[in-house]
Amino acid sequence: MMVRNVFWGLFGFVVMTAQNGFAQNHRFPLEPAGKYVTAYYDLGGTTDWNCGKETYAGHTGSDFGVGSWPGMGAPIFAGAAGTVTATHDGEFDQCTSGTCAAANYVKLQHADGKVTLYTHMKKGTVAVAVGQKVTCGQQLGGVGSSGPSTGPHLHFGINAGAGYDDPFTGPCGGPLMWWVSQGTYKGLPSTKCDGPAEPPPPPKYPVFTLGTAILPIDGQSTDLITDSGSAGIFDLGVTQSTVMVFDVKNSGTAAGANVTLAFWVEFPYVAVAEWTIWDDWEHPGTFELNDTNDKQTIAHENPGETFKLNVGGMSPGETKRIRLVVVGTAESIGKADHPDVRMWVAHVDNYYEKADFWSGYNNVENYQTYNGGDLRVWSEVDVFCTPTLCPAPPEPDMSEPLPDTTSNQTDLHNTLDVAGTDLGVAPNPDVAASDDLLNTGNNDDLGDGTGVDTDRDLTQMDPSQDTQSFIIPTGKGGDGSQNAAADLPFEPSSFGARGEFRNPPTESAADSGCRLGPYHPQGGWGLSNLLVMMMIAISRRVR
Ligand SMILES: [Zn+2]
Incomplete structure (x- = not known):
C-alpha cells in the first residue's frame, strides 16, 4: 500500500x-x-x-x-x-x-x-x-x-x-524529446541550458557619482540678495565662512585606486581656508576621517585657486566627502557671475584622467556613466559686503586731486584692529568669544556710534553649527544646468549630521577687510566674522 x-x-x-x-x-x-x-x-x-x-x-x-x-x-x-x-x-x-x-x-x-x-x-x-x-x-x-x-x-x-x-525523439522513438536540442543522428545535443539565457554579469568597474551642498549660515538668509540676477544663489558675506561639501561616491562594482580630486576656487571672491577628507568606508553612511587625510603627503597646491587632493582608494559603495571651509574674500555682486568652487575627478588608476575642469576626459572603456562620463561639479555663491566694510567709492571731484583710497582702506583696518584688540578674542571663537564680548561690552568699538545687540550676533558663533544638516543643495552638474537639486545624485538629507565641522583657522582682524587679496589664516578669525555680522545688523536697521 x-x-x-x-x-x-x-x-x-x-x-x-x-x-x-x-x-x-x-x-x-x-x-x-x-x-x-x-x-x-x-x-x-x-x-x-x-x-x-x-x-x-x-x-x-x-x-x-x-x-x-x-x-x-x-x-x-x-x-x-x-x-x-x-x-x-x-x-x-x-x-x-x-x-x-x-x-x-x-x-x-x-x-x-x-x-x-x-x-x-x-x-x-x-x-x-x-x-x-x-x-x-x-x-x-x-x-x-x-x-x-x-x-x-x-x-x-x-x-x-x-x-x-529515451531523451531522443525520431521515427522509431517516442514523441517527446528531452534535450534542449537533440542535434543530428549520431551527432551531439546542444550544450545550451533550458530557459532564458542568464544575462552576463555587468563589467566590473568603478562608477562615480558626484554631489555638492553648502552649509547654511546661522541667522542669515541663504539668499539675502536677490537682485543682480542672483536669485536662488547662496549669499556669503565678505569674511564670512561657510562649508561646501563635495561628495564622490563609487556606485560601481569595482574599486578605484589612487583617486585624485582637483579643485578650482574663484579667487579673489572666495578662498578655501581649510579642507578635510572623510569617508564612509568602514560604516556606510557614517563618515570618519579618510585614511589618507595626511596633510603632509597630500599635494596641496596654492589653496585659494587650484589644488588637488589624493583621496586614496575607493571601494564599491564608498563615499569620499570633501569639506571645504570657504571664505568670502571680496564682494562679487555686480562684479562677477556667482563665484564658484569647482571639483573634478582628475585621476583614477586605469579608468579616468581629466587634466582640468573644462578639458576632455579619458574614460577607459566608457565605464563611467554618471553625467555622460564628465566628472565635474561645482557650487556657486554670491559674495556681498556691507556698506560699512565696503563703502561706495567717493564721487570723483575733478576740481581736486583724487582721494587716497588706500588710506580709506587703512582706516577701516585700523578700526577693526582696535576693536579686535579691545575684545581680546581668543583663538577659538567658539569657546571664548561670547564671554569676552559680554565682559567688555565693546558694542560701540566699531567706531560708527551705533550700538549692536551682541546677543543676536553671538548666534553666529554658536558651535551648534557643527552639527547642522544640509538643507541647501546648490551644486550644479557639469552639464551646465542651473537646477542644482536635479544634479544631486543623492538626497541632501543624507549628509551626515555628525560633528565633522571644523572651525576655520583664525585670522587677524587687520586682514579681514574687503578686497584684500588672499585669505591669511592667522589669529582672530572668529571675531572678524562676528564683526561683519554686527555690521550687517546695523545696515539692516538703517534701512
Ligand atoms: Zn550505458
Whole structure:
C-alpha cells in the first residue's frame, strides 16, 4: 500500500507539472569536443530512435564516448538544474569487461519530476553531495569506466516517472524529446541550458557619482540678495565662512585606486581656508576621517585657486566627502557671475584622467556613466559686503586731486584692529568669544556710534553649527544646468549630521577687510566674522 501511495503521489506530481506546461529539457552533459555517441537507448529489438542499430539490447540510457583512456576524468555537467538525491564513489574505475559490479554515479531530481542518472564516473571525482542543489552546467564529476563498462564513457539516463526513457525523439522513438536540442543522428545535443539565457554579469568597474551642498549660515538668509540676477544663489558675506561639501561616491562594482580630486576656487571672491577628507568606508553612511587625510603627503597646491587632493582608494559603495571651509574674500555682486568652487575627478588608476575642469576626459572603456562620463561639479555663491566694510567709492571731484583710497582702506583696518584688540578674542571663537564680548561690552568699538545687540550676533558663533544638516543643495552638474537639486545624485538629507565641522583657522582682524587679496589664516578669525555680522545688523536697521 505504501508503495502504491508513493507511486501515485509521484505520478500526480508529474501530471500536474506537465499540465502547467513546465518541463526542464537538458543540455548535453559533457564538453562536446572529442565526444561521440557510443550507444543510444534501446527501444526494443536493438533499435535506436532513428531506427538504426546504434544501441545494444536492453540499454536504458545514452552512452557518450570520450576518446577511450585519455578521456578519463572529462568533466560531467548537470543537464538541468536539480537536487542531488544519490551519489556513489570509491569504486574501481577501469573496468573493461562490462561486468564489473558497482559504478560511481550521481542522481539528480529535477523540479519537473524527472530524475537523471550520470554513471560510470571516475573514482574520486564525484563533486556533489546528497541534498545539494545544482545549476544547469554545474560539474557533477568526471568520466570513468566504473561498474559494468568496457571503457571510459558517460551513461546518461533520464526517467520522467515511468522508468528510464529515451531523451531522443525520431521515427522509431517516442514523441517527446528531452534535450534542449537533440542535434543530428549520431551527432551531439546542444550544450545550451533550458530557459532564458542568464544575462552576463555587468563589467566590473568603478562608477562615480558626484554631489555638492553648502552649509547654511546661522541667522542669515541663504539668499539675502536677490537682485543682480542672483536669485536662488547662496549669499556669503565678505569674511564670512561657510562649508561646501563635495561628495564622490563609487556606485560601481569595482574599486578605484589612487583617486585624485582637483579643485578650482574663484579667487579673489572666495578662498578655501581649510579642507578635510572623510569617508564612509568602514560604516556606510557614517563618515570618519579618510585614511589618507595626511596633510603632509597630500599635494596641496596654492589653496585659494587650484589644488588637488589624493583621496586614496575607493571601494564599491564608498563615499569620499570633501569639506571645504570657504571664505568670502571680496564682494562679487555686480562684479562677477556667482563665484564658484569647482571639483573634478582628475585621476583614477586605469579608468579616468581629466587634466582640468573644462578639458576632455579619458574614460577607459566608457565605464563611467554618471553625467555622460564628465566628472565635474561645482557650487556657486554670491559674495556681498556691507556698506560699512565696503563703502561706495567717493564721487570723483575733478576740481581736486583724487582721494587716497588706500588710506580709506587703512582706516577701516585700523578700526577693526582696535576693536579686535579691545575684545581680546581668543583663538577659538567658539569657546571664548561670547564671554569676552559680554565682559567688555565693546558694542560701540566699531567706531560708527551705533550700538549692536551682541546677543543676536553671538548666534553666529554658536558651535551648534557643527552639527547642522544640509538643507541647501546648490551644486550644479557639469552639464551646465542651473537646477542644482536635479544634479544631486543623492538626497541632501543624507549628509551626515555628525560633528565633522571644523572651525576655520583664525585670522587677524587687520586682514579681514574687503578686497584684500588672499585669505591669511592667522589669529582672530572668529571675531572678524562676528564683526561683519554686527555690521550687517546695523545696515539692516538703517534701512
Ligand atoms: Zn550505458
